[in-house]
Amino acid sequence: MxxxxxxxxxxxxxxxxxxxxxxxxxxxxxxxxxxxxxxxxxxxxxxxxxxxxLKDGDAVVTGGGIYGTVKHIDLTNNKVDIEIARGVVITVDKGYVFGSVQASQQNQSK
Missing domain, CATH: 1.20.5 (Single alpha-helices involved in coiled-coils or other helix-helix interfaces)
Structure with a gap:
């Protein structure tokens, strides 16, 4: 018990x-x-x-670290054309454009 x-x-x-x-x-x-x-x-x-x-003319940085200027935004396909050098335009997915050039330069100076 x-x-x-x-x-x-x-x-x-x-x-x-x-x-x-x-x-x-x-x-x-x-x-x-x-x-x-x-x-x-x-x-x-x-x-x-x-x-x-985002709008045309914005200076941006892609997810891969490529700096450029927005030339065209295709909202139907969710793509952005970015000029990375004079006459060189690449197309990236809008989701891979992460920041503005000014913001990335401010982060680097900190």
Whole structure:
């Protein structure tokens, strides 16, 4: 009889110890979201806003690090024609145009 009482008490203790573990997991997730996920989402939102505001003549940098000037934007195919040298025009997906030349130069000077 003492054995079953001991096992019941042990089971009660184990059930009680799960709550702090769950709270710790939730706290870790909240911390990760606040310091990692949330800033990344904000940055993605800024990039999308920049891509949607592109216009002819903007100086841009592509995802591959190519600097150029926007010559034409094809919204139906989601492509951008970028002049990288006099008379040299490349076509890239609009999603690979990440920033303006001025913003990238400011980031390099920091």
């Amino acid at each position: 003492n054995t079953s009482l001991f096992l019941a008490a042990q089971a009660a203790q184990q059930g009680g110890s799960a709550m702090p573990m769950i709270l710790m997991m939730v706290a870790i997730f909240v911390i990760m979201w606040f310091f990692m996920i949330r800033p990344q989402q904000k940055k993605q939102k800024e990039i999308r806003a920049f891509q949607n505001a």
